[in-house]
Amino acid sequence: MQLKYKEIEESDSRSKHISFALPATIREFSHSEQILCICYTSDDTFIMMREDGNISFWSAELKLKRSRTLFERPIGRKPKWITDFTIMSQYNKFILSTGDREIQIYELSTLEPYCQITGLETGPLQLDYCSTGGDDCMILYGDDQMKYYDAIGSIISSSNHEATALVIGCTTGTTNLEKQMKELKECWKEGKGIKSHSAPGIPQKRLECDQSVFRVHKGVKTFDFCKKNNLLVTGGIDRILAYIDACVVILNYFHVFLLLIKVAQLLDTPLQRCAIWDIEDQSCLYTANSKASRIKGDVSACHYVPGLKGLCIAADGVALLHLRIQPQAKPDHVCSHNEPALCCKYSHEFRQVISCSEGSVVKVWDLDTGKLIFEFSGAHGDSAICCMTFDDSGRRLITGGRDGCLKIWNHNNGHCLRILKKEGRCDEICDCIYVEMHKNKYVLAVGWDRRINIYCDSFGDHHHTQPPEPHWQDDLKRGHKDDVLCIAQCPPTLLATSSYDGEIIVWNMISGHIYCHLQIPPTTACRDGEAVDKSVNKVIFLKTRVLKAELGASLVATGSQGSLAFWNLFHGGQLFSIFTASKVKSQISSLAVSTDDSLLYAADYVGYIYVYGMKDFAVHGPEVDPPKLINYWRAHISAVTCMELIEEQKVMVTSSVEGTVRLWSMDGEFIGTFGQPEPWEIRAPASWKHPMVPYEILIDPLSMPIHPVLEEEMSFVQLSNFENNEETIDNTESKDLQYSSPKSIISDDAIKEEIRKKTFQNNLGKRLRHERYQSLNKPVNHGGPVAYHTLKWFEIANAPNKCEKPDLSAADTDPYATLFFKESTCKPVPEELC
DSSP, X not given: OHHHHHHHHHHHXXXXXXXXXXXXXXXXXXXXXOEEEEEEOTTSEEEEEETTSEEEEEETTOOEEEEEESSOOOXXXXXXXXXXXXXXXXXXXXXXXXXXXXXXXXXXXXXXXXXXXXXXXXXXXXXXXXXXXXXXXXXXXXXXXXXXXXXXXXXXXXOSSSTTSEEEEESSOOOOHHHHHHHHHHHHHTTOOOOSSOOTTSOOOOOGGGEEEEOOTTOOSEEEEETTTTEEEEEBSOTTTTOBSOEEEEEEETTEEEEEEEEOOBTTBOOOEEEEEETTTTEEEEEEEHHXXXXXXXXXXEEEETTTTEEEEESSEEEEEEEEOOOOOOTTOOOSOSSOEEEEEEETTTTEEEEEETTSOEEEEETTTOOEEEEEOOTTTTSXXXXXXXXXTSOSEEEEETTSOEEEEETTTTEEEEEEOOXXXXXXXEEEEEEEETTEEEEEEEETTOSOEEEEOOTTOOOSEEOOOOOOHHHHHHSOSSOEEEEEEETTTEEEEEETTSEEEEXXXXXXXXXXXXXXXXXXXHHTTOOOOOOOOOEEEOHHHHXXXXXXXXXXXXXXXXXXXXXXXXXXXXXXXXXXXXXXXXXXXXXXXXXXXXXXXXXETTSEEEEEEXXXXXXXXXXXXXXXXXXXXXXXXXXXXXEEEETTTTEEEEEETTSOEEEEETTOOEEEETTOSSOOOTTOGGGSOTTOOOHHHHHOGGGSOOOHHHHSOOOHHHHHHHHHHHHHHHHHHHHHHHHOOOOOOOOHHHHHHHHHTOXXXXXXXXXXXXXXXXXXXXXXXXXOOOGGGGOOOOOOOOOOSSOOOOOOOSTTOOHHHHHHHHHHHHSOOOGGGO
16 A cells, blocks of 8 residues: 555656656856846846946846946956846836945836935845835835745845744734733833834834744745745755755646755755756756756846746856756547657457556556556666566566566555565666476576576565576577567467567477577668668467478568568578568567467557468468458557567557557547546447547558559659559549430330331531532622621710609509600701611
8 A cells, every 4th residue: 555655646746747848948158247136127128237236138048138337447446346137127217236325226217316315224135126016116225134925024034043034914003002002011010111113213113013023043045935825935054954145936837836046055065956946846846957957157146037947057168958858748638658669469368458658667457447546666776667468377567678577566556575686787688588497487588688587476485686597509509690579479489589680480498499590581772782680579379280280370570661471480480471461561560369379469560450261371371472461540649669469358458658658449530538538438339439530640650541643653754654544544534424315215116116207317418518519609709898898887875864763653663765766856966777
């Protein structure tokens, strides 16, 4: 139970992970005084004030806009030095305090002096400004940090004195007469007197009822207050609290309040770093040290800008650290892991799916609903988990990582039961299996050390860390010459391993001797001298054929350019068939077969899954044609790292580099992604995502259908001719559809009957001949006036300006004809028209 809640807490802390984008953006200074204060204005400008009175303006990209020294360096006496600085954004002015016991106000735009207050009792070491509404404002000064918070109408001040380390008090006296009289009575009892009227200009002491005093060990150097959470954070020199001589800023980031602390030098120990803390569980989320951020020197000031999500730090130079913002997940995109999911397995004992990621996180999912049951992190430290398997009982999980270790887990509570590793250097483990030989149980692992490491799984061994058994002699002398990528077992005696150089070795597990060597033949691209990946990522046995069909292929291995090779293991090994399984010629990344070896599932690096029928393929001898492709679909947009068949439920689980673990039916119907908000019911297809597909697959260009022309290798001329032929055929078809009438079946007897009924056959022929004769014997035209030369012309009569409205009472009356008739009756007709 304790382990379970510990992992839940670690999972919650991982979800709050935050960091800076390193290295920081730095602008170095030449020899100069340190920066006292950094302010940020609404026009995205940093304003920095140095001790010698130099004020500089910087852009959000830390580009210097302008700089000016406010005080001239006097000759013969010490120059003025600035103690603090703040801006009055409401009036476009800034305030500074000097060591000459004065406060000066300057115009922010022109940097010209506006006014000053001199003759103060002491030198103002700290300044603060706050607008209290309207034209009213408040300027505070003192020896230690103080700040007025209008939300609570009080001033908070700090001190190194333990008794008055933190004081919260009002700016005006209380109006509660009862409290005032009570304090006066207590003062008279103690023999003290209170002056009712103080001299003008002398500050009055605040009554006890008007303030709250906090006693803090070793005092308070700095503080900040958050009204939303009613939280007051203090920092001092007490190392127990870890808020050390710091400038504390509270910021809101992704709806989580964080505490940002700049740690200064303490007891001659340089602790120059910036840390981000979660104020809910008081845990440090991130620490940026000087080596990673490249910030040199003592940190003198810092300022966080919520709009930029950046922290500006002043040391020997000016540095800007931007918070690394995690990309917001798309609403239609669901991730099972934040890192690439490298493998997944199904536990028949608990009906759970276990997946692991490159971030060394193991997650346990419920198969029936897709919900997360449990997770634990740091399984192999910071190393990725490359492979996993279960023991024969299905209760213990075995993982192998890039740190070269195998670990046996109780995956229900995250407890590590045993560590399997060899002494000395440990190379990355690529694959592992759990086998049984001579009633003894072993864990076999292969990887970059090019050897088969055998670990005995004995309950009598109580050592937490266990070394491997001695290597086989054939493995040492005649074993692999390159990194071993995969291992597969076929009970009772056969074992197969494949390496990066394309070599496959079949072993006898009982004797430890090599049974046969297999080498994938080179492809056409290899013969042409092109660089081709020859590695064999996966090998798998067709277990029902090993002992029953001596003439058939019993081993399937991946090859280059998405090919699959089928091998017969008898008589030294013989290649029965090789074909390209991936339609896009992408390397095959995972293989799986059904229990009866009738279906072969292959997944490639593009995310496609292909299903081939294997029932009668390569059973009686070599095959020329590839097996029948029954189905294929795209499951992920990245490489499929693992594929697990769950035949009793007729589903399969896939994991991918994109960080998703998905559940599919054996026919390719999308059930869902593990970790999605809506749970599914595995026995109710209505709750599945099918017929929908993942959104990122739907919009990916590689998911589009492939044109038949693109599947064949054609030259540019052939492709052009092909397109021209297609256009000609389309044009011909369109013309036929446009001009041709629908065809009808007419018999010869019907044609004869139609000719017999015609009575003008001879006349029609003579008439046609006569028309042709007339058109051919027309008289020759020798010129003369054309038609428009013979037209008569007339002057246009002037129409009246006012038009009368026509009478439309009659139904058959044309308004235009009526208007014309009235005009013709009113005016005389010209002689030319008579």
